[in-house]
């Protein structure tokens with residue numbers, strides 16, 4: 001059994017990306033309260049689902065935060081994984097952009113080679129086959145190299161940051177807001193991670 005530390009991005013005072021509905025509401029009233037789900041809410045839900053799906057595959061998933069109200073620092077999130085001597089670190093996010101039409105799933109890693117890069121490639125392939133190839137509402141932008149991201153740089157084990165899609169895009173926000181889609185995506189991620197962990201030379 002491997003230990004996967006799952007990191008729900010943002011939380012507490014940091015809602016992350018606000019999403020299309022909040023952006024629209026704030027055009028009318030910049031001071032209005034946030035409508036759920038924000039990125040942080042979706043990240044929490046997706047991370048709990050992923051932990052459950054990993055347990056079903058016989059792997060152990062532990063979260064860096066359990067609730068929406070918590071927001072550990074980026075170095076704090078990485079050091080949790082380092083102290084637990086995790087085999088893999090997976091940070092879960094939802095993306096946003098100025099352009100309403102920006103869309104797609106991404107997997108971010110520190111370097112353009114190595115274990116995390118390989119896993120990120122497998123994850124993107126799996127999401128492509130399940131969603132984009134079947135024209136099911138989620139496309140794949142692929143693996144991106146982001147050496148500057150603290151959670152990827154400071155973790156001592158392979159680390160991948162997933163951007164599930166753009167909640168600034170009205171269509172993608174709706175698609176990713178369906179609990180059954182989050183469940184299916186979590187199941188697919190867990191399956192791909194499990195296969196990758198089992199196939200890795202020790």
Ligand SMILES: [Zn+2]
Nearest residue numbers: 009016093094
């Ligand atoms: Zn984020």
